[in-house]
Amino acid sequence: MLSVKEISKNFQELIVLENINFEVGDKEIVAIIGPSGCGKSTLLNIISGLEKADMGVISGAERTIACVFQDDRLLPWRNVWENISLVREEEDRVRIQELIEAVGLKGFETYYPKQLSGGMKKRCGIARAFYYQGELLMMDEPFQGLDYSLRREMMQMLLKIWKSNKQSVLLITHEIEEALTLASKILVLSGRPGSVVKEYVLPGEEGRDPMDLGLHDIRKEILSLIME
CATH class of the missing domain: 1.10.238 (Recoverin; domain 1)
Structure with missing residues (x-):
């Protein structure tokens, strides 16, 4: 399990992250969604050790970590x-x-x-x-720039491989539909400085239909939080 407690990060006078708390359980897909510039990628860099937090404690990051970046590298x-x-x-x-x-x-x-x-x-x-x-797979906007049909195909492909491996996954995304489809739970970050304003544990199994009526209220609320 990955545990993130009280993480904060400043770049000189700019407060990027403030008091971030969450956990990623074994074999769980956790999606982080929030407005542009709220510190999502910075948070992944801190967990992977590429950046150092100013405050807070991360446990579980000593496990092997695999990464999928926005660019293919x-x-x-x-x-x-x-x-x-x-x-x-x-x-x-x-x-x-x-x-x-x-x-x-x-x-x-x-x-x-x-x-x-x-x-x-x-x-x-x-x-x-x-x-x-890796025991933890971190994905930073892995489907960015793909058209709708290809993104859907890639999500199904990802789920198929994940179900055979059952690694813990931390997914950064801008797409609400992507998070609703793939995630076990969703964390919504506020605008900068980023902090967790809401956590949703999603019903059903990963790979669900994001347009399911049972997800309507969650989708609407997430959109409202991001717009704020």
């Missing part, structure tokens, strides 16, 4: 297979091929990033993160 001189395999010292060829097929890249194993579409690059980045086998 593939090495241009390595092909799809090589970009996935580089995160582990010993190459598990069976597992790599399973993941390549799971993300829909079968037949593109020897293709280089410049030969791939934006969506295919994101698929490769997701396969690499799952191949790393």
Whole structure:
């Protein structure tokens, strides 16, 4: 379990995060949603150790962490297979091929990033993160810039792999529909300085229909909180 307690972060005079508290349970997908500039990516950087908090305590981050970033961060001189395999010292060829097929890249194993579409690059980045086998998977806007149909396809792909791995996932997103579909629970951050203003434990299983009438009030309330 990841536990975040009383986390605050300033950049000189700018207060970015203030008194952040939440937990990510084992095999749980927690989505963080909030307005632009509220410190979502900064929070992920603190949890991963790329930034240092000014106050607060994080426990559980000593577990192995895999990351999927907004940009794909593939090495241009390595092909799809090589970009996935580089995160582990010993190459598990069976597992790599399973993941390549799971993300829909079968037949593109020897293709280089410049030969791939934006969506295919994101698929490769997701396969690499799952191949790393981190106990916690952190995803920062992994489907940003994709059109609606491709984003839906990628979400279903992610859920299929997650259900076979059951890692804990911390997902940053701007999309309410994305959070309602994928998450076990949703944290809504306020505008800067970011703080948790509401936590929703979602009904049903991950992969739910975000337009379900049972989610109408939650969707409406989240939108209202973000607009504030």
